Amino acid sequence: SAVISQKPSRDICQRGTSLTIQCQVDSQVTMMFWYRQQPGQSLTLIATANQGSEATYESGFVIDKFPISRPNLTFSTLTVSNMSPEDSSIYLCSVGPGLGTEAFFGQGTRLTVV
Amino acid sequence: GENVEQHPSTLSVQEGDSAVIKCTYSDSASNYFPWYKQELGKRPQLIIDIRSNVGEKKDQRIAVTLNKTAKHFSLHITETQPEDSAVYFCAASKDSNYQLIWGAGTKLIIKP
Numbered sequence: 001s002a003v004i005s006q007k008p009s010r011d012i013c014q015r016g017t018s019l020t021i022q023c024q025v026d027s028q029v030t031m032m033f034w035y036r037q038q039p040g041q042s043l044t045l046i047a048t049a050n051q052g053s054e055a056t057y058e059s060g061f062v063i064d065k066f067p068i069s070r071p072n073l074t075f076s077t078l079t080v081s082n083m084s085p086e087d088s089s090i091y092l093c094s095v096g097p098g099l100g101t102e103a104f105f106g107q108g109t110r111l112t113v114v
Numbered sequence: 115g116e117n118v119e120q121h122p123s124t125l126s127v128q129e130g131d132s133a134v135i136k137c138t139y140s141d142s143a144s145n146y147f148p149w150y151k152q153e154l155g156k157r158p159q160l161i162i163d164i165r166s167n168v169g170e171k172k173d174q175r176i177a178v179t180l181n182k183t184a185k186h187f188s189l190h191i192t193e194t195q196p197e198d199s200a201v202y203f204c205a206a207s208k209d210s211n212y213q214l215i216w217g218a219g220t221k222l223i224i225k226p
Contacts, residue, residue, distance in 0.1 A: 031212060033213070033214075040201075041218075041219070042203060042216045042217065042218045042219050043158070043203070043214075043216045045213065045214075048211075048213065092157065092158075096212065097146060097148065097163075097207060097212055097214065098212055102148060102160040102163060103148065103150075103160070103214060105157040105158055105159075106157065107156075107157050108157055
């Protein structure tokens, strides 16, 4: 199993500013995933972050808006840049699944942009 | 690419009755199908999963069935209890990239 510590758990930010979300995993993992989840909706994949390479972004998400760092096999950050109220959501990091393992999630970051 | 459809979006059952949630997928290369439970304000947690080499898997009151030919899989919860109330998500992935494709979710309501 994997334990993921994600912070901050929540934040209220002014529009036009940026917020960096951190995820620390208690074991080394190749791939980490960043999701956005609007209240009452499913998870939408933002990007896949591999250590040592550029993150791969899904359609509708761009690096300038959601830059990701992956400096080592246990840590990643997602920055939400130049925020607007439309960015208000829950952001989740995840590891897995892999061969014989399930996917695990951080506790989520509830972001409100005012 | 892969697409996962999940039905129903809301399911209300009497406590003690059974609940069934169904998902279909489009990519025949998908070979891993987990079900996640998400309680309000919490992270998704795995409740059961199945791989494509197995047709059915059971864990106490929870079971998952998979029909590879029809490309659908279902979650069965028997003897439902109030603590089963939550949102349930199905997903599909394949070993080539491990990326989970999620269903839209089912809000399960257990009526006392």
